[in-house]
Amino acid sequence: MGSHSDGTPHQSGTVATTGTTEMERFPDPGLPPHRPRLTDIDEKAAKRAERQVVLLFLISVLGSVLFFVGYFGIQIDGAPKYDVTDPSGSRALQVQNLLLGLGIALGMFGIGIGVVHWARTLMPDHELVESRHAVRTEEQRADAQEILTTIYDESGIKRRPLLRNTLIGAAVVAPLPFIGLLKDLGPTDLDVLKHTLWDEGVRLVRDPSGTPIKASDVTLGSTFHVVPENLAQIGHNEGYLDEKAKAVVLLMRLDPDSVNVSPERQDWNVDGIFAYSKVCTHVGCPVALYEQQTHHLLCPCHQSTFDLTNECEVIFGPAARPLPQLPITVDAEGYLVARSDFTEPVGPTYSQRGTHVEEMQGEAN
Template sequence: MAHEDDALEHERASWKPSPGLAVAVTDPVRNPELPPHRERMTDKDPAAMKRAVRTVYTLFYLSVAASIWAVAAYMLFPIESGRIIDIRNNNLFIGLGIGLALLAIGIGAIHWTKAIMSDKEHIEPRHATRGKDSTREASVQAFRDANEESGFGRRTVIRNSLFAALAASIIPGLTLFRGLAPESSPDHPHAGDPVFLLSHTMWKEGMRLAHDPEGTPIRAADLTLGSAVHVIPEPLAELSHHDGYLEEKAKAIVLLMRLLPEQLKETEDRADWSYNGIVAYSKVCTHVGCPVALYEQQTHHLLCPCHQSQFDVTEGAKVIFGPAARPLPQLPITVDDEGYLIARSDFTEPVGPSFWERH
């Protein structure tokens, strides 16, 4: 192999092109430079520039009007009424207002940069950035140049309309927070108290557990081993949406499961909260309130599909994985004289997400 390598090296060193053979020599790629500058209509025609300026600040003020309309729609179509038409109009018109407000800001900003700001090309050589005085002065000068080129300091109408549009675009979002904490009234004295609202549900002593949503009472004997049933209070099925059906269901919804009695690891104070291996837990996740609806029969784990919190049904629905901060509240149950499952009482702790006032 060494002799063959030496022969190849000697052949390469002694090779010369024959007299009739043309050898192509390529030149390095030349810098194409910047294309010729093409002036915009707004650079050549002052009237076109004025029209562009009017267009931009009109779009910004349109954004302000759309934000105000979103707030007005929130009040004109109160979602608290419970009527389907009001809920639809509330979502539709608030969404249109917020969407138009943000769209107008975006279109106005793009039109500003394309038609009004400086259109000259610049070449900026790279240089080392250091914390010297000269560097800081150059940075300040860069901001001055940007202000001059964009016209931000000179075109006060555009600047002020942009500020107004940006400020107004926040107002609809802030307004929507109003619905998260309704004010109390003589008819609803605890409307603004989350501790009270989440500490009390429809469940009362002797109230039958019923299938969701039809409201059919559930017999203990009808539950098979390993089953999981979605449950509501029996009287809930008789409520209409106008009477607060959704609000009450959101708090009182329960998941009912049947295990072997010996599989349950119950504490002494909860020994009578189950019936013959049947347990009932709030379906509302203690993380952010999503519905816990996935039951793994073999491991006896409940899973919240939103953020993957997992609860062990055999040990008081304690958290075994995920961001939930506490176990699911348990509904104490027993049976009546006819064999139907009934509640012993309401939940003994607030249902739903953990929050700092709950204690």
């Protein structure tokens, strides 16, 4: 047994240990031998790859055009231009959404895959190793410019003008759908958000059935999605969707003892039944998630959270102001009706910028 009798790992020989000499460094294996691609040795294959890239860029352009066909060519408010049998416009909306989605997908897919395919099949793929160094002297700047010129030449843009032109066309057209979508982030005339269809005596009805709601129908903890009864009088070609988007309301009943109500709003609720705008004050997404236990309303877009027990003040998220409250009461038949329109504009906070300026100017005068 000898010196191994203590049984320790370092003495028993069960563990291999390194020597005290410094380990030799592995030699640099260098770069592997370059394997030419088919397009490097076969001109026909290169031409075929070039046509494939051009086709992908053209698909991108076609997708962008398809987006604009759906965006501008299909009428949503009213019967679509191609089908007079659909007065509600529901089929038109489905077709438009399909064209918008396909258009954006093809636009991004074509230009993305086209550039990748170009790089993998036609651009030089030689591996090289260069030492990094700071570009400081004029001579080094000239070297850097020469490198960029070499990259430009090796990309094949000069030798393949069809690739260059289709790439430029796809790159110019592809962002246009996103620019067009900016138009739908909000109305260009912000004054339209200051007034809705709600008015004194207008009944609250369920969406989408249009059934009037009695105060006795609203039980503790229940929630209703509500629109004004006079919305049914507006045709789909007369701005129905726009008016509905502004007027939608969430109706809930809470224990009156658990709610803090400011003095000027004491008569805005009916025995704990409260009505608040469904349009988030951040960017206008529909607030539709109600946590019954915490009495919180949540916006699913950016997680803005509003506290129902404190007049829907913001307790989390990017929203800058509470949800506007709709003053309500009951009529002679026991149905819930509005006392008036909203006392402040609904929707995103930016819609009130002009209002704040006017108020400040009025106070200054």
